[in-house]
Amino acid sequence: MKILRATAFTIKKLPRQHRIALFSTCAVVAALTLWQPTSPLPQTASGQRTSIDIPLGALDVLSNQRHQEVSVAPTEPQPLTEENSEPLGAVFDQEDPEFLAPKDELEQQLAQVTDVAHTHKVEPGETLGAVFEQYGLPQADMYRLIAVNRSIQNLRVGQQLEWSVDEDGRVKELTIQRSAKLADSFTLTAKGYQFKQLEENGELKPVVLTGRISGSFYQSARAAGLNPSQIQTLVQALQWRFDFGREARKGDRFAVTVEREFIDGKAVSQGDVKALYYLSGRREVFIMRHDDGEFYDEEGRSLNRALRRYPLAKRYRISSSFNPQRLHPITGRTSPHHGTDFATPIGTPVLAAGDGVVVKASKHSLAGNFVVIKHGREYTTRYLHLHRLLVKVGDKVTMGQRIALSGNTGRSTGPHLHYELLKKNRAVNAMKVPLPQAAPVPNPMRGRFVQNAQNERQKLLAVMPG
CATH class of the missing domain: 3.10.450.350 (Nuclear Transport Factor 2; Chain: A,)
Known part of the structure; x- marks a missing residue:
């Protein structure tokens, strides 16, 4: 006891800087003594191992710096954080063919021009x-x-x-x-x-363009006078009702109304698409744009199919948010996170965010088991690090259907679901971006819309190619 009192007295006499250095050295020595890098991760009451995520790409850096850095094995489950829930080195290339929904001929034509x-x-x-x-x-x-x-x-x-x-x-x-x-x-x-x-100083006037399918829809629409942007508008508007890439047939007829700006009798703009009437055999398709910029059918019903914001049956904690500007905590470089991570236990049911077709269901060294679903022609969803797949390529799924069980596969050091939403092949924030809704024209305006739609349909029908 006398030795301890004498030691304490001696330390108290040291300059403040020396005391800080001495205490820091003691703390490091104690931590190194307790450090057990080969110890197994602790287990929760359910028997599952607690995860500690180490950014991928930082492993080599960490191994070279072990003489400088100290790590203590946790004694209780550690919450995932914004910095470590998803391995930061695993930046999934948005253009990687393994993750992209395949493009058909129509999509390839539109993408080129x-x-x-x-x-x-x-x-x-x-x-x-x-x-x-x-x-x-x-x-x-x-x-x-x-x-x-x-x-x-x-x-x-x-x-x-x-x-x-x-x-x-x-x-x-x-x-x-x-x-x-x-x-x-x-x-x-x-x-x-x-x-x-x-x-715009001119006058907007409707112009009707007509055509007949002789090759592909894209080529026939171009021959009728539609530009690529107008074709893209029609393809997107009808993505749930009529697939121009797969359902258009030789001999189909169509008429399109576009509103162009005229100055002194001369058109100065290509114009926006206002309405389309399409006849394929006995099948009739009609759509018209409302004042809100959306397209509806003749009865004012929405052409969209809704998407749900969460691909899970209940809310789970978001362990890492969408952040294309995320910085790597060690390298300081941009390490984008193109999805949303949910801290889900292994085996949690993963649900389809909307109606669609499974276009990828495979395994990847970084993503682990993953599923890609195409929703019409505008939206795609990706689900990564899955434990088990419940669907295969070509399956048609409906909103809320179980497609997989979440897991910890691939380059992942902790159980979670990595979920991505792509709009026109570009990742967007699934938790905040406006999602399509299947709402009709509001009641106060529906009567007028239906009457205008019926008149527009008759006009287009009258000029359809014979």
Whole structure:
């Protein structure tokens, strides 16, 4: 006891810096003494091992730094965190053919000749930053756009944003439709973004284009005068009702109304698609755009099929959020996380987010057992690190159907479900991005819409090719 008192007195006499150094050294020695790197992970009451996620790609760094870093085996289950729930080195290439839904001839034709246009309608309370976050657009691009014209931040409910991205994921063009006549346009050039305000000074007039299927729908529609963007609009609008890539047949007839802008009798725009009447044998397909920009059938019913936000029967804690700008905690480099991770125990039922077709059901060194489902032509969902697959390629699934059991396969160091939502082959934030809903035209406006739709249908039927 006298020795301890004497030691304590001696330490108290040391300068403060020396005392701190001495205590730090003692703590490191004690930790190294307790450190058991080969000890098994602790188990929960259910017998499952607790996971400690180490970022992939950091393993070599950690092994080289063991003489500097200290790790203590936990004595109780450790919660997954934003930094370690998903291995940070396992960045899944969004263009990896193993994960992509295969493209048919129509999709390949559209991809070759037109930039994919992404659209978003401003919701209450949304800011420009919120829109960029939902769709995984570079924050750096947003600040560059603001620097060019600060008015880009002034978004109003109902305004439509449309943009395209380049091969590097940068915003290539962005347009904000401020009103029926005015739009703000930003274009990426070699010198940076350029701003231009667009104004429609002409008169909008309907123009009807007609055609007959002689080869593919795409080629026949082009021959009738439709541009790739208009074809894409029709393909997307009817993705759940009529598949132009698989169901269009030689001899089918169609008529399309587009609204073009005219100045002094001359068309100055290609125009937006307003309505389509398509006749395939005895099958009739009619759609018309409403004031909200969405297409409906003749009775005002939605053409969409809804998607659920959560691919699970109940809410599980989100252990790692969607974050395309996520930084690797060791390297400091961007290590994107294109999905949402749910801390699910092994064996948790995984549900299809919507009606669709299974296009991938396989195993990958990083993703483990995984499933990819194509929902129409606009949306795709991915489910990774699964324990067991309950579906196979070609299966048609419905919303809420069990497709797999969650697991811990592939490059994963803890049980969880990695879930991705892709819109037009680009990852978006499944927890925040607006999802399609199968709602009809609102009751107060449905009567007028139905009457206008019936009149439009008769006009198109009258000019259909014989």
